[in-house]
Amino acid sequence: MQKIDILIENGFVLNFEDNSEIPEPKSIAIQNGKILEIGFPNDLKIKYNPEILLSANSKIVMPGFINAHTHVAMSYFKGLADDLPLMEWLTKHIWPAENKFLSKDFVRDAALHGCAEMIKNGITIFNDMYFFGDQTAQSAQKAGIRAVLGEGVLDAPVANYQNANEIFSYIEKMNEKYKDNELIDFAVAPHAIYTCGKENLIKSKELAQKLGILLHIHLSETRQEVENCIKQNGMRPVEYLDSIGFFESHVVIAHGIWLNENEQKILADKKASIAINTSSNLKLASGFDSFKSYLDHGVNLSIGTDGVASNNNLSIIEEMSITSKLQKALNNDPTILHARKMVEIATLGGAKALNKENEIGSLEPGKKADVILIETDSIEAQPIYNVYSQLVYSLSSEQIKDVIVAGKVVMKDRKLVNIDEEELIDKAKYYQKKIVEFNSNR
């Protein structure tokens, strides 16, 4: 018998090539952070001697969810001044709070809270855009979750940066620091075309290309942004970025609603991805648009939660549900973005968006062991006719029980392994008091 790290036994292993609605139980052998083999339970039982045996009886076993767009260190702004007009929310509440509180310590603490929430939502890698990425990296490592950390690039001074060049230096430094790190990657994250002029957009692209890392931008989030872009540049946002060679790098666009057919074709052609943020788009009244044509043109879609302050949770299951439902009604077509497709978008789609489809996003021998186990022996999950359907429309994160990242168990029986939730709660209350105090003294 071969000694291995983990044997996951007897679960409903999701495999997108398999057309069955309830997969036949399989087992998964994990060794050195990777999937070694997937096969029939009896075969693997006699072949492997695991350090850790995880029974997956009645559990869906699937690749971890991929959160393709978020701002994890915004945890302490959760629910701060909801239900306000967008600019009022930003200018009177969020930006003043960020201005006051953004610091290494704040980011490190808030990011740890966010990482904990994400693991509980079955997320095994997230694509972040914020500041002090090194702090978020430390928290992600402590939690045991993968992270792609996009340091935000803006023209104006922000956080502790006087100018964009300082940000570019930081990214280069961090990319070097984390180059052999299993969990952490850095990325270049020009915030948006209305906060980043052409020069910094081009420099961002060049840096991303030079270092071979991801380029992550908010784009086409509101109609106003599109109209302004046309006014200023004579082109729509995707066309504008294309005209400056932005898509020569590997790009993830957050939001990307309002794209016309030409823009969709550019994205498909240049293999740039969209991270859909339905809850955020709706909650902030940014709007909504049909993704049908994007799908028809072959644009790669993925799922993001956006920051917890505009969602206000980090549930990918909820995003799959609300996205699928909205698109069905928008397109007057209940067959569109069906459950299985949504699950694929939330896993493999995310992996493609992050340029990691050879490593994660599906369970196959040789790929990284980023795996989540979801309980189906619950009244919410039963009866089951189709596991994908159940995942998207019936279940919630409550049923996510175990999470493995890079072959290490980071949540077991819905209890985080590396983080004390009580401590996180105490810390959140501490910051809540400070933020409330700051707000009342303004």
Added chain:
Amino acid sequence: MQKIDILIENGFVLNFEDNSEIPEPKSIAIQNGKILEIGFPNDLKIKYNPEILLSANSKIVMPGFINAHTHVAMSYFKGLADDLPLMEWLTKHIWPAENKFLSKDFVRDAALHGCAEMIKNGITIFNDMYFFGDQTAQSAQKAGIRAVLGEGVLDAPVANYQNANEIFSYIEKMNEKYKDNELIDFAVAPHAIYTCGKENLIKSKELAQKLGILLHIHLSETRQEVENCIKQNGMRPVEYLDSIGFFESHVVIAHGIWLNENEQKILADKKASIAINTSSNLKLASGFDSFKSYLDHGVNLSIGTDGVASNNNLSIIEEMSITSKLQKALNNDPTILHARKMVEIATLGGAKALNKENEIGSLEPGKKADVILIETDSIEAQPIYNVYSQLVYSLSSEQIKDVIVAGKVVMKDRKLVNIDEEELIDKAKYYQKKIVEFNSNR
């Protein structure tokens, strides 16, 4: 000290007149199924000697959610043939399954499963539309949840009824049987204007009036229904029902999208309510419409989950979230249907819809003790700036810990008191096999 049944101590008691974002902790004394007093913890502590002491430290204490429209006995059809065109789903999957399986036993078992799910979702009363209501009543009583049971009225033979008169007789009989029952009410539920001709619509209304019970109908769910109504009757659906005196009784309309201003005015004028079913409308691609004008005209709104087969869960929190978000985007207004308003709609709005606002829907001395306790000491709930915000946008049913109906604890620490979930799961698996077998032999 006065002996009482239950003392809920030290919770964030929601009170819609109170404008504070985080209520000051209060205690609630419950006696004989009713709220006796709400007051400061120290005052009630020395005044009352409770049989049961429920600590509500760090818990939101609120009226139970009201599910204003559902088909609880459809539990075993959850996820059966999702993502299909509506008519195919109905005619090829749901109706054949109902035709085959609908029986007293099936309804009793499926209803018990649905009641259990609803309690776990913090629902303390549901407004049902189905058949064999007596069976659902027995299951609701076993679970300990309140139910308004609308026996479905159709022109064509259905279930074990040869004609609508048999259904009317049944309703009268059941209304008599349950007249002194604390938990159970019956209602008249003409299915829709396309399944019920004028004669049976009028008879339904007359029976509801005679017995002083609720009238519950699907109306204006799809554009097609509206167009057909105009073709057949020369009027829109609400106008049509108004023309036959339907609203002389107390009416709940399920769905009610596509109403024009005149129809909204009629509903407001006649004090008829709408049960909003956002998830169902989106998932079945029935569509969506703005409710802003309904609010402006004073139409009473409430929340429904619809049947679990078109949702596919029974979470009112999720319905509040998706409804609020969709309406914000639809109306290009992030302030509309704000969190507090959504919670009010899901509680008091539901109580008004069911003509029970003097008994339930808010926590006040003299009202029934239908109370739920929701944990806020969790990383998903913290930090809190506004309890309503947290409820609607951040939390999920996972945080609902305790449920009290009519002064009796029916769920404690997320464990159902009167029902064995394992048994429900076994039963669901049993029926799943039968339904799969039936489908494969067709």
